[in-house]
Amino acid sequence: MGGTNKSTVEERKKTAWAxxxxxxxxxxxxxxxxxxWHLASSNSPDSxxxxxxxxxxxxxxxxxxxxxxxYPGHILASLKRVCIALFFxxxxxxxxxxxxxxNRKMDAFFGTIFAFIRPIxxxxxxxxxxxxxxxxxxxxxxxxxxxxxxxxVINTHAGLSSVExxxxxxxTAFNANRFQMLFEVAIxxxxxxxxxxxxxxxxxxxxxxxxxxxxxxxxxVGFLVVRGxxxxxxxxxxxxxxxxxxxxxxxxxxxxFMERRLCPWMSIR
Amino acid sequence: MxxxxxxxxxxxLSKSYETKEGRFQAVEKIDLKVYxxxxxxxxxxxxxxxxxLLNMIAGLEQPTSGxxxxxxxxxxxxDRRIGMVFQKLALMPWKTVMQNTEIGPxxxxxxxxxxxxxxxxxxxxxxxxGFEKAYPAQLSGxxxxxxGIARAYTNDPEILLMDEPFGALDAQTRFVMEQEVQRxxxxxxxxxxxxxxxxxxxCFLGDRIVLFSECPARMKEIYVNDLKRPRDVISQEFLKLRxxxxxxxxxxx
Numbered sequence: 341m342g343g344t345n346k347s348t349v350e351e352r353k354k355t356a357w358a359x360x361x362x363x364x365x366x367x368x369x370x371x372x373x374x375x376x377w378h379l380a381s382s383n384s385p386d387s388x389x390x391x392x393x394x395x396x397x398x399x400x401x402x403x404x405x406x407x408x409x410x411y412p413g414h415i416l417a418s419l420k421r422v423c424i425a426l427f428f429x430x431x432x433x434x435x436x437x438x439x440x441x442x443n444r445k446m447d448a449f450f451g452t453i454f455a456f457i458r459p460i461x462x463x464x465x466x467x468x469x470x471x472x473x474x475x476x477x478x479x480x481x482x483x484x485x486x487x488x489x490x491x492x493v494i495n496t497h498a499g500l501s502s503v504e505x506x507x508x509x510x511x512t513a514f515n516a517n518r519f520q521m522l523f524e525v526a527i528x529x530x531x532x533x534x535x536x537x538x539x540x541x542x543x544x545x546x547x548x549x550x551x552x553x554x555x556x557x558x559x560x561v562g563f564l565v566v567r568g569x570x571x572x573x574x575x576x577x578x579x580x581x582x583x584x585x586x587x588x589x590x591x592x593x594x595x596x597f598m599e600r601r602l603c604p605w606m607s608i609r
Numbered sequence: 610m611x612x613x614x615x616x617x618x619x620x621x622l623s624k625s626y627e628t629k630e631g632r633f634q635a636v637e638k639i640d641l642k643v644y645x646x647x648x649x650x651x652x653x654x655x656x657x658x659x660x661x662l663l664n665m666i667a668g669l670e671q672p673t674s675g676x677x678x679x680x681x682x683x684x685x686x687x688d689r690r691i692g693m694v695f696q697k698l699a700l701m702p703w704k705t706v707m708q709n710t711e712i713g714p715x716x717x718x719x720x721x722x723x724x725x726x727x728x729x730x731x732x733x734x735x736x737x738x739g740f741e742k743a744y745p746a747q748l749s750g751x752x753x754x755x756x757g758i759a760r761a762y763t764n765d766p767e768i769l770l771m772d773e774p775f776g777a778l779d780a781q782t783r784f785v786m787e788q789e790v791q792r793x794x795x796x797x798x799x800x801x802x803x804x805x806x807x808x809x810x811x812c813f814l815g816d817r818i819v820l821f822s823e824c825p826a827r828m829k830e831i832y833v834n835d836l837k838r839p840r841d842v843i844s845q846e847f848l849k850l851r852x853x854x855x856x857x858x859x860x861x862x
Contacts, residue, residue: 506695506699507699507701509695509699510701511716512668513667513668513669513695514712514716514764515717525701528703528704529701603703605702605744605746608744
C-alpha cells in the first residue's frame with residue numbers, strides 16, 4: 341500500500357509540474373515574440389517601428405482621433421459591420437445549408453450554382469458591389485456577408501447530408517415524422533459541423549471586413565492600416581495590426597463560449 | 610407455457626441485395642411464429658443476416674419477398690407496437706438520459722409531464738436513478754445499454770426487438786445485463802425477440818432458441834428451452850443444451 345501511495349504522490353507532483361508548464365509555455369512564446377520584435381526593430385527603426393514607438397503611437401491614438409473617430413470608435417465601426425453581416429450569414433447560411441443538405445432535389449438544383457460561386461473570393465465582388473450600391477455601409481456589410489455565408493452553408497450542408505444512419509434508424513423505429521426527424525435527429529447531430537462553419541465564418545468575416553475597409557472607408561481598423569500606410573506612419577500600422585489580432589482572438593473566444601453553452605454534450609469526452 | 614397465442618407470424622421472408630459482384634442473399638425463406646410473451650432468441654454465427662431479419666420486423670428495411678403479420682394483419686414500415694433496442698451507441702449524444710428515454714412518447718406528442726413520469730419509472734427500473742441529466746458520453750457501456758432498454762420500454766411496445774444488445778460489453782457486465790433483462794422481462798412481460806451470437810446467452814435467456822445457418826440466414830433448428838429461471842449456467846441440463854446447440858452451429862471464421 342505504501343508503495344502505491346508514494347507513486348500517486350509522485351504522479352500528482354508530475355501533473356502539477358505539467359500544468360505549470362502548459363500555463364507557462366504561451367507566456368514564453370509571447371515573450372519570445374516581443375524579444376524578436378525588439379531585436380529586429382532596433383536595427384532599422386524607420387521601416388520597422390520599435391516597441392517603444394508603437395506604444396507611444398497607441399497612447400497618442402487615444403488622445404487624438406483620426407477622421408474625427410476615436411480609437412474605440414474605429415474598433416466599434418468594424419465590429420458593427422462584422423456583427424450585422426455575421427447575424428445574417430448565420431441566419432441565411434444555416435437555413436440554406438439545411439435545405440440543400442436535407443433535400444436531395446434542392447441539393448441537385450442549387451449545388452452546381454453554389455459550387456461555381458463558392459471559389460470567388462469576397463474581395464472580387466468589390467467592384468461590382470461598389471457600382472451597384474456605392475461606398476456606403478451596406479456594400480461593406482454585403483461583402484463581409486458573402487465571405488461569411490460560404491463556410492456556414494458548406495459546413496451545415498456537410499453536417500446535414502452525413503447524419504449517421506443509426507440515428508435515422510432510431511428515429512424511424514420510434515416513428516418520428518419528417519419534421520421530428522429533421523429537428524430532433526438530423527439538425528442536432530449536425531450541430532458540431534454547423535459550429536465549425538460558424539467558427540470559420542467569424543474569422544473569415546473579420547478578415548474580409550478589414551480588406552473591405554482598406555479599399556474604401558472612413559472608419560474601422562482596416563482604415564487605420566491604410567491611413568498609416570498613406571501617411572508613412574508605420575507605428576500606426578502596427579497598432580492597427582495588433583488590434584486586429586487581439587479582436588480576432590476575442591471573437592474566436594466568444595464563438596467557442598457560445599458553442600460550449602449551446603452544445604454542452606460536445607465538451608464531454 | 611399455456612399461452613401459445615401467435616403474435617407475430619413471418620412467412621416466406623427473404624431479403625437480397627444487388628451488389629457489384631451480383632446478387633447477395635442475406636435472408637432466405639424464413640417461416641417463424643412468435644408467441645405472446647415469449648422470450649425468443651435468434652442465434653447464429655457472425656454476420657448471418659439476423660440483424661437484417663430484425664430490421665425487417667422493425668420496418669427499417671423492406672423485405673424482397675414474403676410478409677410479416679402482427680396479430681393477423683400484414684405490417685409495413687415501422688409499427689408502433691414494435692420497439693427496438695439497438696446495438697451499442699444508438700443513443701443520441703446530444704440528448705440527456707431522460708431526453709433519450711422519453712423519445713418515443715415525445716414523437717407521438719404525449720404531454721411532457723406524462724411522458725416524463727413514464728420515462729422516470731423505466732429509468733428507475735433499469736437502475737439509472739440519479740443519472741437523468743447525464744449525457745451518454747458520461748455513461749459506461751452497460752449504463753448506455755440500460756438507457757437503450759428503458760427507451761424501448763417507455764414507448765410501450767408489445768413486441769420488443771433486441772439486436773445483439775450486449776455484444777460490445779465485457780463478459781462481467783454482459784452477464785449482469787443478461788440477468789437484468791431477465792428480471793425486467795419477468796416484471797414487465799412482453800414478447801421479446803433477442804438476437805445474439807453467444808450460445809450461453811441464448812440458453813440463459815430464451816424460451817425458444819432459433820438456430821440460424823451461416824449466410825444466407827436460414828433456419829436450421831428450433832430448440833425449446835424450458836429450464837427453470839433463473840437458470841444455473843453450470844447445471845447438467847444447461848450444459849447439455851448448450852453442447853447440443855454448439856455441435857449444430859456453423860463455424861464463422
